[in-house]
Amino acid sequence: MDFALTEEQEFFKKMIAETVDKMIVPRAAEIDEKDEFPHELWHQFASLGYLGIRYPESVGGMNADKTMCLTFYEEVARGSTGFSTIVNQNCLMGTHFVYKFGNEAIRERCFGPAIRGEKVATICFTEDQSGSDLGATRTRAVKDGDGWRINGTKQWITNGPICDFCTVLATTDPSKGLKGLSFFLVEKGTPGFSGGQTLDKLGARGTATGEVVLDNVWVPDENFLGTEPGQGLVEVGEILGEVRLMVGASALGLARAAYTEALEFSRKRIAFGKPIGSFQLIREKFANMDMEMNAARLMLYYGAWLLEKGMDVTTAAAEAKVYATEVCLKVVDELTRIYGANAFAHEYAPQRYFRDARLFLYGGGTHEVLRDFIGRKLIGRL
Amino acid sequence: MNIVVLAKQVPDAEAHIDIGEDGKGLTVEQKFTANVFDEFAMEEALRLKEKHGGKVKIITLGTGKATEVLRTGIAMGADEALLLEDGAFLNGDGYATALALSRAAAKEPFDVILCGRQAIDDDRGEVGPMVAQFLGIPHGGGIIKLDIADGTATVECPAEGGKEVLEVKLPALFTAQKGLNEPRVPPIMGVMKAMKAAIPRVAPAELGISPEEAGAAGSKVRTEKYFHPKKKAAVQMIQGEPQEAAVEAVRILMDVERIL
Numbered sequence: 093m094d095f096a097l098t099e100e101q102e103f104f105k106k107m108i109a110e111t112v113d114k115m116i117v118p119r120a121a122e123i124d125e126k127d128e129f130p131h132e133l134w135h136q137f138a139s140l141g142y143l144g145i146r147y148p149e150s151v152g153g154m155n156a157d158k159t160m161c162l163t164f165y166e167e168v169a170r171g172s173t174g175f176s177t178i179v180n181q182n183c184l185m186g187t188h189f190v191y192k193f194g195n196e197a198i199r200e201r202c203f204g205p206a207i208r209g210e211k212v213a214t215i216c217f218t219e220d221q222s223g224s225d226l227g228a229t230r231t232r233a234v235k236d237g238d239g240w241r242i243n244g245t246k247q248w249i250t251n252g253p254i255c256d257f258c259t260v261l262a263t264t265d266p267s268k269g270l271k272g273l274s275f276f277l278v279e280k281g282t283p284g285f286s287g288g289q290t291l292d293k294l295g296a297r298g299t300a301t302g303e304v305v306l307d308n309v310w311v312p313d314e315n316f317l318g319t320e321p322g323q324g325l326v327e328v329g330e331i332l333g334e335v336r337l338m339v340g341a342s343a344l345g346l347a348r349a350a351y352t353e354a355l356e357f358s359r360k361r362i363a364f365g366k367p368i369g370s371f372q373l374i375r376e377k378f379a380n381m382d383m384e385m386n387a388a389r390l391m392l393y394y395g396a397w398l399l400e401k402g403m404d405v406t407t408a409a410a411e412a413k414v415y416a417t418e419v420c421l422k423v424v425d426e427l428t429r430i431y432g433a434n435a436f437a438h439e440y441a442p443q444r445y446f447r448d449a450r451l452f453l454y455g456g457g458t459h460e461v462l463r464d465f466i467g468r469k470l471i472g473r474l
Numbered sequence: 475m476n477i478v479v480l481a482k483q484v485p486d487a488e489a490h491i492d493i494g495e496d497g498k499g500l501t502v503e504q505k506f507t508a509n510v511f512d513e514f515a516m517e518e519a520l521r522l523k524e525k526h527g528g529k530v531k532i533i534t535l536g537t538g539k540a541t542e543v544l545r546t547g548i549a550m551g552a553d554e555a556l557l558l559e560d561g562a563f564l565n566g567d568g569y570a571t572a573l574a575l576s577r578a579a580a581k582e583p584f585d586v587i588l589c590g591r592q593a594i595d596d597d598r599g600e601v602g603p604m605v606a607q608f609l610g611i612p613h614g615g616g617i618i619k620l621d622i623a624d625g626t627a628t629v630e631c632p633a634e635g636g637k638e639v640l641e642v643k644l645p646a647l648f649t650a651q652k653g654l655n656e657p658r659v660p661p662i663m664g665v666m667k668a669m670k671a672a673i674p675r676v677a678p679a680e681l682g683i684s685p686e687e688a689g690a691a692g693s694k695v696r697t698e699k700y701f702h703p704k705k706k707a708a709v710q711m712i713q714g715e716p717q718e719a720a721v722e723a724v725r726i727l728m729d730v731e732r733i734l
Contacts, residue, residue, distance in 0.1 A: 100670070107668075111660070141663055145662070
């Protein structure tokens, strides 16, 4: 078992870390404070070409292995959770279906510009009454001539209010529940399609998250993104493991940022005549944080290894996502304890990390749902 | 235009450094980065290439992780790289290092050599000028502006209260300092190219360097001992009411620390 990164992976990690330090870290606080889509940073970062990281070189991507992909997600989140949330949509969820099922015209119109950062992509799952319970999806797609008519409102959509195109989950047959779901491409400018209210969120600020409204939207048949109607859940299942690892890696990135902040503070902050890092109970916190972050790292990158090998990653990815997120929540909590009262002030970074960490409880599945899912997989059919 | 960049892989500024018991050896945490002053040199080399055409070759002396500084250069846009890698090169002072680098630079004709004004590990700032001396070419130190036209470089160097403008006939060597440019962030295509690049290596004999001239054997300066910097008190508490304390703080900054 070789745990070492290859020389290529080491170099990639170093390069993306330096890029994040130069481009994203200095702007992270401002992105959070302004809570506006960071257009300038977006275009600068996109121009580097990283958005196509997981796609083949033949379509303008980087064809990076899964370890490099996870390294990328981890580092960008270390820089700014808000910015990484935007980036991740264009890297994976917002572009996967147009890449896999879109025809040449759709790829040229949507996929290519998205991985160049010229268009903002997203995927729309959640509705008012259906988050974890996708079977309760009400957005309806009805066959209409040589296309589909779609009606519904999506909520909590990352980039939703400002996206250029989105992959929309809709039901083509409500009677079939989960087996009646399909994905459709809807583009900005389509009559009836609009971005709705943007949410004022606790964390991951700088991401425009909110409603997407589909009011009698008609799309041609070519915008159906799938093999056949009703296969949506199967098709998203192919990337769910990767999505969960992405979320977990992002959580680990944020945890590392918080840990580093805590480490620097504990070395400089003087109490009772010496740095607080001299005290046993502070040292214990670092020991625990390091152990748990290392464990999360191993789980995540084991998941990347399984993915790279084409092996089943379902359980491993769900476990890694849950564990890495829970570790992140602990680390940001410890940071606020180590920082003392200053952690309670907007002026300092810890409060931003503390708020941002909550995001990861939702993306990729809530932990209650995932734990039940994992348990069922382990115990088997009874 | 053929441009050579001399770069160094240095310990990261955050790397932990221990001095040996006898004060002679250093144990450095294995965290490295490209010398920031060499990054300015690298960026300027690429700008020259973009303006005048030609190629950029980046050269470094080191082992193991030293390839990273070359790959960073390739990722930014360097066309070629060369690693001076051999045990015999190790533990050399500025003189021995400059000799080796000058021989490597001279393997092909060049117009400009660029390097950082100093390396952030030892801060000696001697290799650049020594390389120029070995090659018998002029050098401009600590430049913050470089223009080239008709085989002549015009450089600006800051001077106390002003700046110096020099005209230097090429080929020449220039050492870069902060203010020269803002190094570019490598695009992913550059990173991919760098990841896959095969780095050529060269040993002393291939550069015409004898065992007596290489590394520690060829050094003119020997480090006798390392000392820790004096430990100062971490914090000085200023007592008194806020107004009194503020007056005292300003007095300390102005009269004691002399930074205001």
